[in-house]
Amino acid sequence: MTPLTLLYVPGDRPDRVAKALASDADVVLVDLEDAVAPSHKAEARDNAARLLAGLPDGLVQVRINHGSSRWHADDVAMLAALPLAVGARVPKVESAAEVRDLAAALPGRALHLLVESALGVERAFELATASPQVRSIGLGEADLRSDLRVDGEEGLLWARSRVVVAARAAGLVPPVMSAFTNVRDLDGLAASCRAGRALGFCGRTAIHPGQLHTIRAAFLPSAEEVAAAREVLARVGAAATEGVGAVALTDGTFLDVAMVERARWVVELGEKR
Incomplete structure (x- = not known):
């Protein structure tokens, strides 16, 4: 079943990871990347290894650091030791070769790709079909906005539709939307979700448990x-x-x-x- 709510939680906060796992989120996204300061990367990785050793299938993904970072190899090694039920959330993907390399390093593990650059958007279908281990593809819109040098929603419309079409053409589940960063504006979140649903998205990542109900309500049919x-x-x-x-x-x-x-x-x- 397609997950509708995916909750990000920083890996260096084991208390928050525990709360997220007990929340109503369909999937918990343990973050080793953007939400974790460089000085806390090792701590976050150790926490993930300890907390995620025995979880039901499909409930957790770990967002690793990009292949160009000095933390990537250790992240992959840690993830390889976890049960296959824990998926890999892969940021800033731009080439099919890096997807295939990661698939070889993590055999049998579900890969969830994030496209965060103009080049990644151009190659969306190529990325989505790079390996049978690819289970989903979506956008990382904060970095994409920066790369495209756009501020408003209009500047992302084509990229959003492109990734929806690529996912469907590749036989993947519909992409989930990127996080809505204003955690207090639930009306704005709901409106944004409805707009995404109209484009073909299904579900959304969240950065606060208080967003989960609004996201679920927006994507469930009446x-x-x-x-x-x-x-x-x-x-x-x-x-x-x-x-x-x-x-x-x-x-x-x-x-x-x-x-x-x-x-x-x-x-x-x-x-x-």
């Missing part, structure tokens, strides 16, 4: 949407039984294959309520 989706599936089933080729909904809309597939997706998401 009861009306689920009911409409169930009507689509019911009418298709009835038509198949009766040997009818064309099916119309009560509002006059004719069904096609794409509508049926989307209806199944909506019903599946609705079951997370």
Whole structure:
């Protein structure tokens, strides 16, 4: 099932890691990268090794430091010793070669790629298909804004759509949105999530537990949407039984294959309520 809420927590704060693991987040993202000062990198790595040794599948990802950093090799070695249930969140990815190298160093482990530069965006599909271990691809929008030299939302629209299309073309789950950094502005968060959902994103990373409910509510289909989706599936089933080729909904809309597939997706998401 696609996770809707992914909560970042700094690896050098074991108390916060424990709270995050006990929270309502679908996935906990233990961060060894941006949220951890250089002087605390080793401590964060040691904490991750100690705290993540026996967790249920899919509940945790570790964001490692980039391959160009002096911490990367130690991060990868630590992650390699953890159960395969712990995924690798890989920042600043720009080449398929680095994805394949990491896959070889972490055999069998799920890789979740973050695209944070113009070059990474241009290569989004190549990255998404670089290895069977790639499970998702998304944007790291703070660095991407800097690289593109844009401030407003408009400057990211093409990059957002590009990564949505790349994920779908590669057969991956829809990308999740980057974190909304104003933890007090829940109305702004909700509006931003709705805009992302309209572009094809499903779910979002959070930097505070207080954001989780708003994110989940924004990405879950409403009861009306689920009911409409169930009507689509019911009418298709009835038509198949009766040997009818064309099916119309009560509002006059004719069904096609794409509508049926989307209806199944909506019903599946609705079951997370």
